[in-house]
Amino acid sequence: MAQEVRGVIAPGKNQPVRVETIVVPDPGPGEAVVKVQACGVCHTDLHYKQGGINDDFPFLLGHEAAGVVEAVGDGVSEVAPGDFVILNWRAVCGQCRACLRGRPQYCFATHNAKQKMTLTDGTELSPALGIGAFAEKTLVAAGQCTKVDPAVSPAVAGLLGCGVMAGIGAAINTGRVGRGDSVAVIGCGGVGDAAIAGSRLAGAARIIAVDIDDRKLQTALTMGATHTVNSRTTDPVEAIRELTGGFGADVVIEAVGRPETYEQAFYARDLAGTVVLVGVPTPEMKLELPLLDVFGRGGALKSSWYGDCLPSRDFPMLVDLHLQGRLDLAAFVTETIGLGDVEKAFERMHEGDVLRSVVVF
Numbered sequence: 001m002a003q004e005v006r007g008v009i010a011p012g013k014n015q016p017v018r019v020e021t022i023v024v025p026d027p028g029p030g031e032a033v034v035k036v037q038a039c040g041v042c043h044t045d046l047h048y049k050q051g052g053i054n055d056d057f058p059f060l061l062g063h064e065a066a067g068v069v070e071a072v073g074d075g076v077s078e079v080a081p082g083d084f085v086i087l088n089w090r091a092v093c094g095q096c097r098a099c100l101r102g103r104p105q106y107c108f109a110t111h112n113a114k115q116k117m118t119l120t121d122g123t124e125l126s127p128a129l130g131i132g133a134f135a136e137k138t139l140v141a142a143g144q145c146t147k148v149d150p151a152v153s154p155a156v157a158g159l160l161g162c163g164v165m166a167g168i169g170a171a172i173n174t175g176r177v178g179r180g181d182s183v184a185v186i187g188c189g190g191v192g193d194a195a196i197a198g199s200r201l202a203g204a205a206r207i208i209a210v211d212i213d214d215r216k217l218q219t220a221l222t223m224g225a226t227h228t229v230n231s232r233t234t235d236p237v238e239a240i241r242e243l244t245g246g247f248g249a250d251v252v253i254e255a256v257g258r259p260e261t262y263e264q265a266f267y268a269r270d271l272a273g274t275v276v277l278v279g280v281p282t283p284e285m286k287l288e289l290p291l292l293d294v295f296g297r298g299g300a301l302k303s304s305w306y307g308d309c310l311p312s313r314d315f316p317m318l319v320d321l322h323l324q325g326r327l328d329l330a331a332f333v334t335e336t337i338g339l340g341d342v343e344k345a346f347e348r349m350h351e352g353d354v355l356r357s358v359v360v361f
């Protein structure tokens with residue numbers, strides 16, 4: 001029987017979000033219903049609310065979540081009721097041109113639930129990133145559930161479902177940061193700090209954190225940054241070059257999503273270095289660079305979707321490293337909040353005093 005639970009809805013462009021009763025159908029073939037235990041507030045949820053992703057309102061927000069599988073539909077063998085899982089937005093299809101070439105981390109036809117969750121009047125909801133986990137229960141494709149060690153706290157585990165995975169993966173998977181590399185990270189929110197933690201994990205020798213907010217730079221130091229640059233007062237390109245023997249960093253990770261910070265990243269890397277764009281720009285943004293510099297500086301200009309992660313490979317591994325004390329994921333949880341506090345959490349995100357607010361149930 002379909003169930004009625006509480007969930008956070010974005011009703012229309014820039015309208016405040018609110019808690020409503022939503023209807024969660026029983027899982028159909030290939031689907032699972034998950035009892036959500038924790039869900040982080042990501043900048044992308046705010047993009048949805050502002051209409052920056054698309055116009056398919058009303059959205060059911062939330063997508064950085066962990067919980068327990070409650071029920072599965074026909075044909076589901078990868079998870080079973082009672083499993084502790086992190087929800088992912090990359091349930092790979094195994095059949096698209098990327099999957100068939102052995103590159104499932106780029107899967108172009110990822111799975112989501114086929115049935116729709118609705119409001120009680122039948123209005124269909126668009127779940128953020130195909131998840132919608134600011135809700136007591138949510139319906140997803142079974143492949144969106146990745147089993148991990150249940151010893152980890154749900155509030156910590158959920159963050160791997162998006163921002164923290166995106167940042168760690170931007171460094172390790174996309175940027176290929178390795179032992180002895182110099183890395184600069186521009187924008188030290190949850191994603192940028194995760195890129196810093198990932199760079200430390202990969203053995204980077206020098207990790208330069210750049211932000212316009214000194215509080216963010218202080219936190220970045222605790223995540224593994226070896227140097228900080230406040231780009232409001234100091235030219236970050238010159239500062240990064242100075243800190244790297246005059247050359248620039250091997251890998252520069254842009255975790256803001258703006259043309260001016262991308263340009264800083266472009267010029268702050270060494271010749272033949274790598275730029276990784278993990279920040280998400282908005283549709284009106286444009287970039288202008290001398291084509292000769294694009295050629296002459298060589299190297300690689302890459303974008304990182306979801307940290308080029310493969311959830312089945314990366315989530316359990318990162319949870320294990322956390323449980324072994326080698327990756328402090330708990331440091332990303334600034335506060336735990338209730339389902340009714342999401343609008344306030346968006347405001348706090350703007351004020352810049354949180355890395356992650358996490359809704360716990």
Ligand SMILES: NC(=O)c1ccc[n+]([C@@H]2O[C@H](COP(=O)([O-])OP(=O)(O)OC[C@H]3O[C@@H](n4cnc5c(N)ncnc54)[C@H](O)[C@@H]3O)[C@@H](O)[C@H]2O)c1
Pocket residue numbers: 042043044047162163166186187188189190191192210211212213216231255256257258261277278279280281304305306307349352354355
């Ligand atoms: N690629 C992906 O798969 C993926 C996944 C999740 C989030 N994201 C994106 O990553 C970006 C960061 O997300 P977040 O959750 O860390 O956001 P956040 O708001 O927590 O952090 C942004 C940080 O950038 C800093 N900043 C803002 N303007 C700056 C500037 N001009 N120069 C330097 N620093 C500046 C802010 O002070 C803040 O510390 C967002 O664009 C988000 O949508 C991408």
Ligand SMILES: [Zn+2]
Pocket residue numbers: 092093094095096097098099100104106107108109110
């Ligand atoms: Zn595929």
Ligand SMILES: [Zn+2]
Pocket residue numbers: 042043044045063064162163
């Ligand atoms: Zn996210």
